[in-house]
Amino acid sequence: MRVPISVLDGCGDSFHAADEKCKRGSTHFFADTGLTALLCHHDHVLWLVNMTSAGEKQHYALVLLKHLFEHLPTTTTVGLLCDIGCKLEHSCHKWKLFDEGILSRLKFGISVFHAYGHQWPCQIVYHPHKCVGFGLSDGEQCEQLWSSLKMLIPIL
Numbered sequence: 001m002r003v004p005i006s007v008l009d010g011c012g013d014s015f016h017a018a019d020e021k022c023k024r025g026s027t028h029f030f031a032d033t034g035l036t037a038l039l040c041h042h043d044h045v046l047w048l049v050n051m052t053s054a055g056e057k058q059h060y061a062l063v064l065l066k067h068l069f070e071h072l073p074t075t076t077t078v079g080l081l082c083d084i085g086c087k088l089e090h091s092c093h094k095w096k097l098f099d100e101g102i103l104s105r106l107k108f109g110i111s112v113f114h115a116y117g118h119q120w121p122c123q124i125v126y127h128p129h130k131c132v133g134f135g136l137s138d139g140e141q142c143e144q145l146w147s148s149l150k151m152l153i154p155i156l
Contacts, residue, residue: 036060039141081139111139
C-alpha cells in the first residue's frame with residue numbers, strides 16, 4: 001500500500017460514501033435504491049448496476065471492475081477514479097478481492113472534487129493530477145451522468 005493503513009482507516013471514517021452503514025435509500029418501498037455506473041474516460045457508460053441494498057456498498061464497484069477485466073486483454077492497465085478510490089484499493093489488498101494479475105494492472109485514484117476532503121497523504125497519493133497516467137482527467141464523469149439523469153428521479 002502507498003498510504004499507511006491508519007490513514008486509510010481515518011480517511012474512510014470521514015466520508016459518507018465510504019460508510020457502508022449510511023443509508024440514504026430505503027428498501028422498504030422500493031426494490032432498487034440507486035444506480036452505480038462504470039464510465040470510460042470519454043464519458044460513455046460501459047455498464048450500469050441496480051443497487052438493491054441501502055447504503056453505498058463497495059461490492060457494486062467491485063462487480064463492475066470484475067466484469068470490465070473479463071472483457072479486456074490481460075496486458076491492459078486500467079486507471080480507476082472513484083470517490084473512495086483509496087478505500088477501495090485498501091479493501092482489495094486487505095481481503096484479496098482480486099488476484100495479483102488484476103491488481104498489478106489497476107491504478108486507483110480519487111475524483112478531483114472528492115480528493116480535497118480526504119486526509120493529507122491520500123490527497124497527494126491518489127489525486128489524479130499528481131498521479132502518472134491520469135493526465136488532466138477529473139474523474140467526475142459519473143457526477144455529470146447523474147446530473148443529466150436527475151430529471152428521472154421524481155418518476156422513479
